[in-house]
Amino acid sequence: MSFSVAELYTSLLKAFGHQDWWPMDHSYHVTEGTDPRDEVIIGTVLTQNTAWANVEKALSNLKTAHALSLKAILDLKEDQLRLLIQPSGFFNQKAQRLRLVAEALDKDLDGFFRQDLSRARAKLLTLNGIGPETADSILLYAGNLPCFVVDAYTKRLCTRLPLPVANDAYETIQQYFEQELSRLFPEQQIQVYKELHALIVECAKNYCRTTPLCTECPLRRGCQQAL
Ligand code: SF4
Structure with missing residues:
Protein backbone atom coordinates (compact mmCIF):
# COMPACT_ATOMS: atom_id res chain seq x y z
CA MET A 1 0.00 0.00 0.00
CA SER A 2 1.27 3.49 -0.79
CA PHE A 3 -0.04 6.83 0.40
CA SER A 4 -2.29 9.24 -1.42
CA VAL A 5 -2.57 12.91 -0.47
CA ALA A 6 -6.12 12.24 0.76
CA GLU A 7 -4.89 9.51 3.12
CA LEU A 8 -2.03 11.67 4.27
CA TYR A 9 -4.38 14.55 5.10
CA THR A 10 -7.07 12.48 6.81
CA SER A 11 -4.52 10.42 8.82
CA LEU A 12 -2.70 13.50 10.08
CA LEU A 13 -5.90 15.42 10.81
CA LYS A 14 -7.24 12.50 12.81
CA ALA A 15 -3.98 12.23 14.76
CA PHE A 16 -3.28 15.90 15.46
CA GLY A 17 -6.56 17.76 14.92
CA HIS A 18 -6.90 21.20 13.31
CA GLN A 19 -3.76 23.31 13.65
CA ASP A 20 -5.26 26.69 12.63
CA TRP A 21 -1.97 28.19 11.47
CA TRP A 22 -0.34 30.76 11.32
CA PRO A 23 0.17 31.24 15.07
CA MET A 24 -0.08 34.94 15.89
CA ASP A 25 -0.98 37.27 18.74
CA HIS A 26 -4.15 39.04 17.60
CA SER A 27 -4.57 40.91 20.87
CA TYR A 28 -1.16 42.57 20.40
CA HIS A 29 -2.23 43.95 17.03
CA VAL A 30 -5.59 45.15 18.35
CA THR A 31 -3.81 47.02 21.14
CA GLU A 32 -1.06 48.42 18.90
CA GLY A 33 -3.29 49.14 15.91
CA GLY A 143 -2.01 36.87 1.72
CA ASN A 144 -4.54 34.05 2.10
CA LEU A 145 -3.67 33.02 -1.46
CA PRO A 146 -3.69 29.47 -2.90
CA CYS A 147 0.00 28.64 -2.71
CA PHE A 148 1.05 25.35 -1.07
CA VAL A 149 4.22 25.57 1.02
CA VAL A 150 6.84 22.87 0.49
CA ASP A 151 9.34 22.71 3.32
CA ALA A 152 12.06 20.25 4.29
CA TYR A 153 9.53 18.26 6.32
CA THR A 154 7.25 17.88 3.29
CA LYS A 155 10.16 16.70 1.17
CA ARG A 156 11.13 14.20 3.86
CA LEU A 157 7.64 12.72 4.04
CA CYS A 158 7.39 12.59 0.24
CA THR A 159 10.57 10.52 0.18
CA ARG A 160 9.84 8.26 3.12
CA LEU A 161 6.17 7.35 2.52
CA PRO A 162 6.79 7.72 -0.48
CA LEU A 163 4.57 9.97 -2.57
CA PRO A 164 4.92 10.04 -6.38
CA VAL A 165 6.95 13.28 -6.22
CA ALA A 166 9.69 11.90 -3.94
CA ASN A 167 12.99 13.65 -4.74
CA ASP A 168 11.38 16.03 -7.25
CA ALA A 169 12.02 19.79 -7.43
CA TYR A 170 10.16 22.29 -5.22
CA GLU A 171 7.73 23.45 -7.89
CA THR A 172 6.92 19.89 -9.00
CA ILE A 173 6.07 18.87 -5.44
CA GLN A 174 4.04 22.05 -4.99
CA GLN A 175 2.04 21.47 -8.18
CA TYR A 176 1.34 17.88 -7.17
CA PHE A 177 -0.08 18.87 -3.77
CA GLU A 178 -2.03 21.81 -5.23
CA GLN A 179 -3.61 19.66 -7.95
CA GLU A 180 -4.52 16.86 -5.56
CA LEU A 181 -5.89 19.12 -2.82
CA SER A 182 -7.81 21.31 -5.27
CA ARG A 183 -9.45 18.21 -6.72
CA LEU A 184 -10.26 16.77 -3.29
CA PHE A 185 -11.33 20.00 -1.58
CA PRO A 186 -12.37 22.44 -4.32
CA GLU A 187 -14.30 24.68 -1.90
CA GLN A 188 -11.67 24.75 0.86
CA GLN A 189 -8.49 24.91 -1.15
CA ILE A 190 -6.67 27.63 0.82
CA GLN A 191 -7.75 26.37 4.22
CA VAL A 192 -6.60 22.84 3.38
CA TYR A 193 -3.25 24.07 2.02
CA LYS A 194 -2.66 25.75 5.38
CA GLU A 195 -3.88 22.82 7.40
CA LEU A 196 -1.90 20.11 5.61
CA HIS A 197 1.33 22.11 5.76
CA ALA A 198 0.87 22.62 9.50
CA LEU A 199 0.00 18.94 10.01
CA ILE A 200 3.09 17.80 8.13
CA VAL A 201 5.23 20.02 10.38
CA GLU A 202 3.56 18.51 13.45
CA CYS A 203 4.17 14.95 12.23
CA ALA A 204 7.80 15.66 11.35
CA LYS A 205 8.51 17.33 14.70
CA ASN A 206 6.93 14.51 16.70
CA TYR A 207 7.62 11.38 14.65
CA CYS A 208 9.20 11.70 11.22
CA ARG A 209 12.37 13.28 12.56
CA THR A 210 15.82 12.93 11.05
CA THR A 211 15.92 9.69 13.05
CA PRO A 212 12.28 8.61 12.74
CA LEU A 213 10.17 7.46 15.67
CA CYS A 214 7.96 5.11 13.68
CA THR A 215 6.34 3.05 16.43
CA GLU A 216 3.69 5.65 17.33
CA CYS A 217 3.59 7.46 13.97
CA PRO A 218 0.05 7.92 12.58
CA LEU A 219 1.41 7.22 9.08
CA ARG A 220 2.99 3.92 10.03
CA ARG A 221 0.39 1.86 8.19
CA GLY A 222 1.35 2.15 4.56
CA CYS A 223 4.67 3.93 5.06
CA GLN A 224 7.27 1.97 3.16
CA GLN A 225 10.09 3.12 5.42
CA ALA A 226 8.37 2.40 8.74
CA LEU A 227 10.87 0.85 11.12
S1 SF4 B 1 6.36 5.58 9.80
FE1 SF4 B 1 8.40 6.38 10.29
S2 SF4 B 1 9.38 6.92 8.31
FE2 SF4 B 1 7.17 6.65 7.98
S3 SF4 B 1 6.30 8.70 8.15
FE3 SF4 B 1 6.15 7.77 10.17
S4 SF4 B 1 8.01 8.34 11.28
FE4 SF4 B 1 8.34 8.77 9.08
Whole structure:
Protein backbone atom coordinates (compact mmCIF):
# COMPACT_ATOMS: atom_id res chain seq x y z
CA MET A 1 0.00 0.00 0.00
CA SER A 2 1.27 3.49 -0.79
CA PHE A 3 -0.04 6.83 0.40
CA SER A 4 -2.29 9.24 -1.42
CA VAL A 5 -2.57 12.91 -0.47
CA ALA A 6 -6.12 12.24 0.76
CA GLU A 7 -4.89 9.51 3.12
CA LEU A 8 -2.03 11.67 4.27
CA TYR A 9 -4.38 14.55 5.10
CA THR A 10 -7.07 12.48 6.81
CA SER A 11 -4.52 10.42 8.82
CA LEU A 12 -2.70 13.50 10.08
CA LEU A 13 -5.90 15.42 10.81
CA LYS A 14 -7.24 12.50 12.81
CA ALA A 15 -3.98 12.23 14.76
CA PHE A 16 -3.28 15.90 15.46
CA GLY A 17 -6.56 17.76 14.92
CA HIS A 18 -6.90 21.20 13.31
CA GLN A 19 -3.76 23.31 13.65
CA ASP A 20 -5.26 26.69 12.63
CA TRP A 21 -1.97 28.19 11.47
CA TRP A 22 -0.34 30.76 11.32
CA PRO A 23 0.17 31.24 15.07
CA MET A 24 -0.08 34.94 15.89
CA ASP A 25 -0.98 37.27 18.74
CA HIS A 26 -4.15 39.04 17.60
CA SER A 27 -4.57 40.91 20.87
CA TYR A 28 -1.16 42.57 20.40
CA HIS A 29 -2.23 43.95 17.03
CA VAL A 30 -5.59 45.15 18.35
CA THR A 31 -3.81 47.02 21.14
CA GLU A 32 -1.06 48.42 18.90
CA GLY A 33 -3.29 49.14 15.91
CA THR A 34 -1.00 47.10 13.67
CA ASP A 35 -1.73 44.61 10.91
CA PRO A 36 -1.57 40.95 12.07
CA ARG A 37 -0.34 39.99 8.60
CA ASP A 38 2.87 41.83 9.42
CA GLU A 39 3.55 39.32 12.19
CA VAL A 40 3.17 36.45 9.72
CA ILE A 41 5.54 38.09 7.24
CA ILE A 42 8.12 38.82 9.92
CA GLY A 43 7.75 35.28 11.30
CA THR A 44 8.36 33.68 7.87
CA VAL A 45 11.73 35.40 7.62
CA LEU A 46 12.71 34.74 11.23
CA THR A 47 11.88 31.03 10.96
CA GLN A 48 14.43 30.42 8.22
CA ASN A 49 16.97 27.83 9.45
CA THR A 50 15.81 27.79 13.06
CA ALA A 51 13.28 26.19 15.40
CA TRP A 52 10.00 28.01 16.07
CA ALA A 53 10.84 28.31 19.78
CA ASN A 54 13.68 30.68 18.83
CA VAL A 55 11.37 32.67 16.58
CA GLU A 56 8.94 33.11 19.47
CA LYS A 57 11.69 34.68 21.57
CA ALA A 58 12.53 37.12 18.78
CA LEU A 59 8.84 37.95 18.24
CA SER A 60 8.46 38.53 21.96
CA ASN A 61 11.41 40.96 21.89
CA LEU A 62 9.82 42.84 18.98
CA LYS A 63 6.51 43.03 20.84
CA THR A 64 8.15 44.36 23.98
CA ALA A 65 9.79 47.05 21.82
CA HIS A 66 6.41 47.81 20.13
CA ALA A 67 8.10 46.87 16.88
CA LEU A 68 6.14 43.91 15.52
CA SER A 69 5.10 45.56 12.28
CA LEU A 70 6.67 46.22 8.89
CA LYS A 71 6.67 49.97 9.48
CA ALA A 72 8.42 49.55 12.85
CA ILE A 73 11.03 47.28 11.22
CA LEU A 74 11.84 50.12 8.82
CA ASP A 75 11.90 52.69 11.64
CA LEU A 76 14.29 50.71 13.85
CA LYS A 77 18.01 51.34 13.68
CA GLU A 78 19.72 48.31 12.16
CA ASP A 79 21.71 47.48 15.30
CA GLN A 80 18.49 47.65 17.37
CA LEU A 81 16.75 45.30 14.96
CA ARG A 82 19.66 42.85 15.03
CA LEU A 83 19.60 42.81 18.82
CA LEU A 84 15.84 42.21 19.02
CA ILE A 85 15.86 39.32 16.57
CA GLN A 86 19.10 37.79 17.85
CA PRO A 87 17.37 34.69 19.39
CA SER A 88 16.28 33.58 15.90
CA GLY A 89 19.90 33.17 14.76
CA PHE A 90 21.56 34.47 11.57
CA PHE A 91 20.40 37.88 12.80
CA ASN A 92 22.60 39.96 10.49
CA GLN A 93 21.17 38.26 7.41
CA LYS A 94 17.65 38.22 8.79
CA ALA A 95 17.74 41.93 9.68
CA GLN A 96 18.67 42.72 6.07
CA ARG A 97 15.99 40.40 4.73
CA LEU A 98 13.32 41.84 7.01
CA ARG A 99 14.12 45.33 5.79
CA LEU A 100 13.95 44.24 2.15
CA VAL A 101 10.59 42.56 2.66
CA ALA A 102 9.25 45.50 4.68
CA GLU A 103 10.36 47.97 1.98
CA ALA A 104 8.65 45.86 -0.69
CA LEU A 105 5.38 45.30 1.14
CA ASP A 106 4.81 48.00 3.76
CA LYS A 107 3.41 50.75 1.53
CA ASP A 108 0.53 48.77 0.06
CA LEU A 109 0.08 45.29 1.51
CA ASP A 110 -3.49 44.94 0.22
CA GLY A 111 -2.40 45.97 -3.27
CA PHE A 112 0.51 43.56 -3.18
CA PHE A 113 -1.75 40.61 -2.38
CA ARG A 114 -4.41 41.73 -4.89
CA GLN A 115 -2.09 41.43 -7.86
CA ASP A 116 -1.79 38.25 -9.92
CA LEU A 117 -0.42 35.45 -7.71
CA SER A 118 2.45 34.54 -10.03
CA ARG A 119 3.53 38.21 -10.21
CA ALA A 120 3.44 38.59 -6.44
CA ARG A 121 5.45 35.37 -6.05
CA ALA A 122 7.98 36.46 -8.65
CA LYS A 123 8.41 39.81 -6.91
CA LEU A 124 9.07 38.15 -3.54
CA LEU A 125 11.60 35.83 -5.15
CA THR A 126 13.60 38.81 -6.45
CA LEU A 127 14.31 39.84 -2.82
CA ASN A 128 17.69 38.70 -1.60
CA GLY A 129 17.35 35.74 0.79
CA ILE A 130 13.68 35.10 0.03
CA GLY A 131 13.34 31.62 -1.48
CA PRO A 132 10.24 29.67 -2.55
CA GLU A 133 9.37 28.41 0.93
CA THR A 134 9.43 31.87 2.52
CA ALA A 135 7.67 33.48 -0.45
CA ASP A 136 4.93 30.85 -0.45
CA SER A 137 4.47 31.09 3.33
CA ILE A 138 3.94 34.85 2.97
CA LEU A 139 1.48 34.35 0.10
CA LEU A 140 -0.49 31.57 1.81
CA TYR A 141 -0.58 32.69 5.44
CA ALA A 142 -0.40 36.48 5.15
CA GLY A 143 -2.01 36.87 1.72
CA ASN A 144 -4.54 34.05 2.10
CA LEU A 145 -3.67 33.02 -1.46
CA PRO A 146 -3.69 29.47 -2.90
CA CYS A 147 0.00 28.64 -2.71
CA PHE A 148 1.05 25.35 -1.07
CA VAL A 149 4.22 25.57 1.02
CA VAL A 150 6.84 22.87 0.49
CA ASP A 151 9.34 22.71 3.32
CA ALA A 152 12.06 20.25 4.29
CA TYR A 153 9.53 18.26 6.32
CA THR A 154 7.25 17.88 3.29
CA LYS A 155 10.16 16.70 1.17
CA ARG A 156 11.13 14.20 3.86
CA LEU A 157 7.64 12.72 4.04
CA CYS A 158 7.39 12.59 0.24
CA THR A 159 10.57 10.52 0.18
CA ARG A 160 9.84 8.26 3.12
CA LEU A 161 6.17 7.35 2.52
CA PRO A 162 6.79 7.72 -0.48
CA LEU A 163 4.57 9.97 -2.57
CA PRO A 164 4.92 10.04 -6.38
CA VAL A 165 6.95 13.28 -6.22
CA ALA A 166 9.69 11.90 -3.94
CA ASN A 167 12.99 13.65 -4.74
CA ASP A 168 11.38 16.03 -7.25
CA ALA A 169 12.02 19.79 -7.43
CA TYR A 170 10.16 22.29 -5.22
CA GLU A 171 7.73 23.45 -7.89
CA THR A 172 6.92 19.89 -9.00
CA ILE A 173 6.07 18.87 -5.44
CA GLN A 174 4.04 22.05 -4.99
CA GLN A 175 2.04 21.47 -8.18
CA TYR A 176 1.34 17.88 -7.17
CA PHE A 177 -0.08 18.87 -3.77
CA GLU A 178 -2.03 21.81 -5.23
CA GLN A 179 -3.61 19.66 -7.95
CA GLU A 180 -4.52 16.86 -5.56
CA LEU A 181 -5.89 19.12 -2.82
CA SER A 182 -7.81 21.31 -5.27
CA ARG A 183 -9.45 18.21 -6.72
CA LEU A 184 -10.26 16.77 -3.29
CA PHE A 185 -11.33 20.00 -1.58
CA PRO A 186 -12.37 22.44 -4.32
CA GLU A 187 -14.30 24.68 -1.90
CA GLN A 188 -11.67 24.75 0.86
CA GLN A 189 -8.49 24.91 -1.15
CA ILE A 190 -6.67 27.63 0.82
CA GLN A 191 -7.75 26.37 4.22
CA VAL A 192 -6.60 22.84 3.38
CA TYR A 193 -3.25 24.07 2.02
CA LYS A 194 -2.66 25.75 5.38
CA GLU A 195 -3.88 22.82 7.40
CA LEU A 196 -1.90 20.11 5.61
CA HIS A 197 1.33 22.11 5.76
CA ALA A 198 0.87 22.62 9.50
CA LEU A 199 0.00 18.94 10.01
CA ILE A 200 3.09 17.80 8.13
CA VAL A 201 5.23 20.02 10.38
CA GLU A 202 3.56 18.51 13.45
CA CYS A 203 4.17 14.95 12.23
CA ALA A 204 7.80 15.66 11.35
CA LYS A 205 8.51 17.33 14.70
CA ASN A 206 6.93 14.51 16.70
CA TYR A 207 7.62 11.38 14.65
CA CYS A 208 9.20 11.70 11.22
CA ARG A 209 12.37 13.28 12.56
CA THR A 210 15.82 12.93 11.05
CA THR A 211 15.92 9.69 13.05
CA PRO A 212 12.28 8.61 12.74
CA LEU A 213 10.17 7.46 15.67
CA CYS A 214 7.96 5.11 13.68
CA THR A 215 6.34 3.05 16.43
CA GLU A 216 3.69 5.65 17.33
CA CYS A 217 3.59 7.46 13.97
CA PRO A 218 0.05 7.92 12.58
CA LEU A 219 1.41 7.22 9.08
CA ARG A 220 2.99 3.92 10.03
CA ARG A 221 0.39 1.86 8.19
CA GLY A 222 1.35 2.15 4.56
CA CYS A 223 4.67 3.93 5.06
CA GLN A 224 7.27 1.97 3.16
CA GLN A 225 10.09 3.12 5.42
CA ALA A 226 8.37 2.40 8.74
CA LEU A 227 10.87 0.85 11.12
S1 SF4 B 1 6.36 5.58 9.80
FE1 SF4 B 1 8.40 6.38 10.29
S2 SF4 B 1 9.38 6.92 8.31
FE2 SF4 B 1 7.17 6.65 7.98
S3 SF4 B 1 6.30 8.70 8.15
FE3 SF4 B 1 6.15 7.77 10.17
S4 SF4 B 1 8.01 8.34 11.28
FE4 SF4 B 1 8.34 8.77 9.08
